[in-house]
Amino acid sequence: MQDESKGLRGRVKEFLKSSSLRDEIAGYQTQIQGVCSKLKLTAIVETNFKVDEIHAIVTAPSFAVVKAAQNINNCPPPSRIFQGRQAILDKMHQFFNTDSGEQHIYVLYGLGGAGKTQIALKFIEQSSFSNVFFVDTSKVETIDTGLKGIAVTKSVGNSAQDTLRWLESNHNKWLVFFDNADDPKINLNDFLPKCNHGNIIITSRNPELRSYGAPTLVSDMEEADATTLLLQRANKEPSEENLKLATEIVKELYYLPLAIIQAGAFISKSEDLGGYLALYHSNRARLLSEKAAQSHDDYAQTVFTTWQISFNQLSHLAATLLQLCSFLHYTGISEDMFSTASKYEPRSWSPPREELEKPLQFLSRFVDPTGEWNSLKFLAVTNEIKAYSLISFDTKTKLFSIHPLVHAWSRSTLLDEELLQSCMSSILGMCITEIPYNEIELASVQLIPHIVLLKGVNPDGGADFRNAFWNIYHNAGKFQDAQGIAQQVVEKSRLLLGEDHRNTLLAMGDLAQTYWGLGEFQKAKELGVLVWEKRTKLLGEDHPDTLFAMGDLASTYSRLGEFQKAKELEVLVLEKYTKILGEDHPDTLSAMGNLAHTYSDLGQFQKAKQLEVLVLEKRTKLLGEDHPHTLLAMGNLASTYSDLGELQKAKELGVLVLEKRTKLLGEDHPHTLLAMGNLASTYSDLGELQKAKELGVLVLEKRTKILGEDHPVTLLAMETLAITYSNLEEFQKAMELEVLVLEKRTKILGVDHPDTLRAMANLAVTHYTLGDLNKALGLEVEVLQKRRQLLGDKHPDTILAMENLEATYQELSQQEEMEELEQLIEDTKKLLL
Structure with missing residues (x-):
């Protein structure tokens, strides 16, 4: 009676499920595949059939292609214009073809629009799984629907759990494609079959899903x-x-x-x-x-x-952080920028907290009641953004970055662009204000891309942190930008505070330093003298501000060739700093290094060496060997070794300095280029001329591009390269550069400047080598006369000028002049013994 109640349709279904019928169907399958093979067609038939499927097989013409198992559950084909991604596809094929004895799970993760789904579909098209199932994983509801569909299709039930049980018991080569598993609130583990077999592909914007299996970041195309x-x-x-x-x-x-x-x-x-x-x-x-x-x-x-779509899922705080970052450069974003800003305390020259309500309110969301920065709170917010791959994090550098197009897009989401730009500008200004003096140079390299972009959007946006931004521009070698800011600050301070106010004098000192960086030494000197005089009168000669002004002015005297004036000031500054601050204070060590540099300019290389060795030892001990101030001391000592003829020592230090500066500051930073130029000069002195030439050409190209061809350090690079060309016997190239250097230095520095005289001497040597003895003679007579007057007979440069002129007299057979000069050289050298 029960059997009859099933009806005819029910009894047919039971019959169709019998093992004998399945065997018969398997035979039909073999026959169909044989026919298709002969016709060069591929028939892919599922191993489990519903009634309608059997009917389709039996009644289909022998040449028809049976629907592929891979299209089950509406798994679409890849794009018809799919391109590339071969490295990822090869990696996937290798992974799924390895018999590891456990379930294969592959995770393709990355930014929306990077092509994760298409790569997965292309891989599926190239593969031969017995069953492929596609599950839209964007929502819990779509996952449940997709898994239910598999159960119904396979006649194993009508729920998601039925599908999972069937997959767990089915040892055929099946694959489930969980696409768009982007929602971080969904626990995907609840929907994965718990077994040690089968194959799964997951695509997601959420990097956290990497933990499920073998991960590959899908980013930009080749x-x-x-x-x-x-x-x-x-x-x-x-x-x-x-x-x-x-x-x-x-x-x-x-x-x-x-x-x-x-x-x-x-x-x-x-x-x-x-x-x-x-x-x-x-x-x-x-x-x-x-x-x-x-x-x-x-x-x-x-x-x-x-x-x-991803942005709309973010909390208000996470969305705001992402939008604020759209005003920064898309790389090199650090938590430190925000945490340092949260410690902001106003200075006499920086805005009060009352003007910083919005940025302080934002930062307070990451600060504990005690006032301490809470990295866990910041991590929670950045993790929320990372879950959609809208921001990424480098675990080695501890820096965040944003895809450039996401960076541009996030700006388009702004409802109040001016307010957010002002907020980010203030946060950067607060951060810079709190950076210690001895860390500002390294910080400037990290912050300058952000400031350049931020100020490019709105130069005057945010609270008035011009002093802070000047500090970054100046230390990053962006002297033109620094000059514009310094002039604005000086004008504002003079107007609001008066000529003699401390803040006005600080601003004037900053402007003088900027003139120095631009090579406008006369302007730097005039302003430096004024600042020093006013500070001495108002603050006294022992005040730190006065000593700082003295040190800056001494450096300017040195660049102007007024070495004796520079030495007198630097000796005084060093004595006072040592007495007031102690010999290990950073300002004392800077004064020591400046005096050593002047000793080198005066030809007193042993004195320079003694001081520089001491500075390097102390800075290495206090700051570590990678600190910019340590590297400055190392570079100065390398130059002195070169002056003393200790070229191998100079080379070893020079290589080390260049490597470290390139890593820390980048290859375009002024200090890196200085190290590069110094090393090129040492290579030239050692006869490693090809190395010297390669470095010299690179330095000249970069300095010309960054500073222009009239800047003093650009001219120094020209001079160094010209010497290398001479050593390579490329005398015409050398002379072209030397003529240019002499013309520019005469115009910019005047005919009596030591740098001008060196250019004159170098050109004279080239004329001599090319046989233009009269041209060489005229230049050498002038060089010797001026060096004796400016430097004295005992200076190494003066003695070198004597020897060059003596050689020219000899070639010209001017015996009397030659013998007179020869005697002068001999007498001078005796005095040096």
Whole structure:
């Protein structure tokens, strides 16, 4: 009776499930596959059938291709214009083809629009799994629906748990593709089959899902693949011109696949490949938000809308932090910038806390009631942003970065751009104010990209932290920018506080330092003298501000060739600093290093060496060997070793300084270029001329680009390279540079400056080598006369000038002049013994 109650349809179903029928079906499968093989067709048939499926197989014509198992549960094919990603695909194939005896789980994670889904679909298309199931993992509801669908399709039940049980018991080569597992609130582990077999691919924006299996970060495409993809989507031939234009476009799009697809779609419609970049620069937000009418895949979002979806999931605090970071450079963002700012205490020259309500309110969200910065609170917020790959973190450098296009997009989300820009500007100013003096140089390298971008948006935004920003510009070698700020501060201070106010004098001292950095030494001297006189009168000669002014003025005297004046001031400054601050204080060591430099200028190299060895020992002990001040001492000692002819020691130190400065400061920083130029000079002296030439050319190119060809250090680079050309016997190249250096130094520094006289002497040597003896003679007579007058007969440079002139007299057979000069050289050297 029970059997009859099942009805005919029920009894048929039972019969169809019998083992004998399954065997018969297997036989049909073999026959069908054999026919298809003969026809060079592939028939992929599932091992479990519903009634309708059997009917389809039995009644289908023998040449029909049976629907692939991989299309079960609507797993779509990859884009028809899929390009590249071969390294990731190879890695996936290797992973899934390795018999590890446990479940294979592969996680593709990264920014929305990076192409994670397409890579997974391409891999599936290239593979041969017995069953492939696609699950939309964006919501709990879609996961549940997807898993239920598998149960129904496989006739194993009608719930997600039925599917998981079936997968756990099924040892065939199945694969489940969990796509778009982006919501960090979903615990994906609840939906994974608990077994030691089977295959799973997960795509997600959330890096935390890396822990589920073998992870690969999906980021930007290779340039060649990106260019091909753009041209394919744009329906453009890969001609030489089109490839060049496409390369520029994909660079501007930072090789992000979805952005490239959108650009190609727009170009396909406009048919103007060459005009796209101009439109993009003025309409970026619109172009990256525009969905093409025709597409090559099922992805429904544009670049900007796909990130907006993630942004909408962020808390208000996380969204605000991301928006604030859109005013910084997209790399090198640190927690320290915010934590240091939270410690802000106003100075006499910085804004009061009353003017900083908004930034202080924001920072207070990461501060404990005790006033201490809470890194755990900051970590929770950054982790929230990282969960959508809108920001990334480098565990080695401890720095955050944002994809450049996300960085641009996040600015487009602002409702009150001026308020947020002002807030970020103030946070940076507060941070700089709290950085200790001996750390400011290194900090300037890290902060300058942020300040340049921030001030490019709105130069006057935020509270008045111009003094702080001047400090960063100056220490980063951005002297033109520093000059503009320093002049503004001086004018404002004079107007509000008066000529003699301490803050006005501090601003004037900053401006004098900026003139020094720009090579405008006469301006620096005039302002430096004024500041020193006023500080001495108002504060006394032992006040730190007065001593600082004396030290700055002494350095200016040195650059102007007034070495004796420089020495007198520096000896006094060193004595006072040692007495007041002690010999280990940073200001004392700076004074010691400055005096040593002047001793070198005066030719007193042994005195310079003694001081420089002491400074280096103390700075290494107090600051460590990687600190910029330690490296400055190391570089100065290397130069003195070179002056003393201890070239191997000079080379060893010079190589070390260059390596460390390049790593710490970057290869374009003034101190790095100084180290590079000094090492090039040492290589030249050692006869390693090719090394000297390569470094010398690089230094000259960078200094010309950064500072201009009239800057003193650019001219020094020209001079050093010219010497190397002479040593390589490329005398014409040497002479061209030397003539240029002499012309510029005469115009800028005057004919009596030591640097001008050195340029004159170098050119005279080249004329001598080329046989232009009369030209050499004229220059050498003038050099000797001026050096005797300025430096005295005992100075090494004066003696060198005597010896050069003597050699020229000999070549010209001017015996009487030669013998007279020879006697003078001999007498002078006796006095030095």
